[in-house]
Amino acid sequence: MQAVFFLCGLVAVGFVLLITVYLVLSGLPAIRQIGLFDFLLGSTWAAGQGQFGILPLILTSVWGTAGAVLLGVPVGFLTAVFLAKVAPRRLADVVRPAVSLLAGIPSVVYGLVGMIVLVPWLRDALHLPAGDSLLAAILVLAVMILPSIINLSETALAAVPKEYEEASLALGATDLETYFRVSVPAAKSGIAAAVVLGIGRAIGEAMAILMVAGNVANMPALTKSVRFLTTGIAIELNYSAEGSLQRQALFSIGLVLFLFIMLINVLLDLVLKHDKEV
Amino acid sequence: MRVSQLPMRRRVWNLGARVLLYLSAGLTCGLLVLLIGTICARGIRGINWQMLTTAESVLRGTVGILPAIQNTLFVIVLSLLIVLPLGVGAAVYLTEYAKNHRLVSLIEFATETLAGIPSIIYALVGVIIFCTALGLQKTLVSGALTLVIMNLPTIIRSTQESLKTVPQSYREGALALGSGKWHMIRTVVLPSSIDGIVTGSILAIGRVVGESAVLMYTVGLSTAMQDFSSLAAMMKASGATLTVALYIYAKERADFTTAFAIATILLGLTVVINGAAALAGKKLKKV
Structure with a gap:
């Protein structure tokens, strides 16, 4: 029986290898044909005219993620402090399921609400010709990364030893001063991990922002229609012919995105390891 | 110390x-x-009995999402059937044997x-490996197989966490009574970690129900009824699940009443x- 369980254990490793090998194998041909430089730094993506530069996609993903983190992290972090330290038990028992519901709502549902409510609202409020924009995508992403940030930060804050807080209180700090000046610094690795996880979520999200970002491969600007790395794949995957350069270029985008994610995973690993050592 | 006794600056900060x-x-x-x-x-006004129990009909001009419901169930069942033994097995290996x-x-x-890979990458993997290479x-089968990879970490983690909480004395007791290792795992360890396995399965079902990127590109976009009457028909069945139908x-089709109903x-x-x-x-927490 041990052999069977051993094989089951190896399956996960096998899958990771399989994914890596296939992504590299399918992603490289187009990069070789287009040229690494032209692919990564080309500023025009026009599959019809055979132009495959993904710089606008990369920059959009970076700006979109940065925007979502900028909006989502403060709200998520403060909600986590509220849940872990301040909220009366009854209130926390209401807020916590709300957060996990927010985490469970499918991304197409976020996309639908964004498309029908948020996009027209942005168009009217900012007097734009169309509301499909980087800003709409950032707002949707900010809401979507909230649960990851809240959950991980709350766990980190809850694990801070009571003695730290009691010592601070005994020295005359108020409860809130204690939470912000003692508990939060003590939980800072966990909170950092939460932020990194949020970055990973935001950079990997596809369907929700596919429905609100407009999907034109412009250089990123808040009110312009933009295309992310993820939506760049999503918008053309069903319409590209098998074996065409266009489809192979989509696989290459996938490879670039995969590298981004691996980088974030390594970062996450470092942050968490650091936590264990301290 | 009472807040009211503090200096003004600290009082403002606290507030x-x-x-x-x-x-x-x-x-x-x-x-x-x-x-x-x-x-x-x-959404609520779009939901009615006819919609839930029929396929859409262009002739009668009616909307129906029964095929999407069936497809979703099929993908859930098939992917769970494969990922559960794999994931539980891996967790057992990690905690009991390794x-x-x-x-x-x-x-x-x-x-x-695996847990950190975003679903659009899994979509590519599904397209490259299951739809094309294999x-x-x-088809729904391609989609379900892709979701097996995606859900493996969920099952492994929750089973592993639960296995870790089974007291060592249970294992020692079983072994001392002369049970073999596999017998001990089957009759003592796994039954006492059933809560983790069930929770993991429910989380996996949740991910399948909510997943859209993977299914969008691996299961097809048909909204017609699929045939599940034989194994050969199941292998060929190809159609939108609930999330994909919502997107479509x-x-x-810009039919927002139906989209919001879904x-x-x-x-x-x-x-x-x-x-x-x-x-x-x-409820299932240790008997």
């Missing part, structure tokens, strides 16, 4: 911090209420990596699944 905390938590909950309100307000520390951390690293085409109705159903399912996961964790 400000408290206001910010309540505002943030309020904003988080407010967003959820707004979302639920919007979805239900626009002695090599390096190998354990390699497997755990692989599991974490020649399965765009919203983005390609969104309401998905929201309801999320509530049920979250509730079930919380309940399973509590």
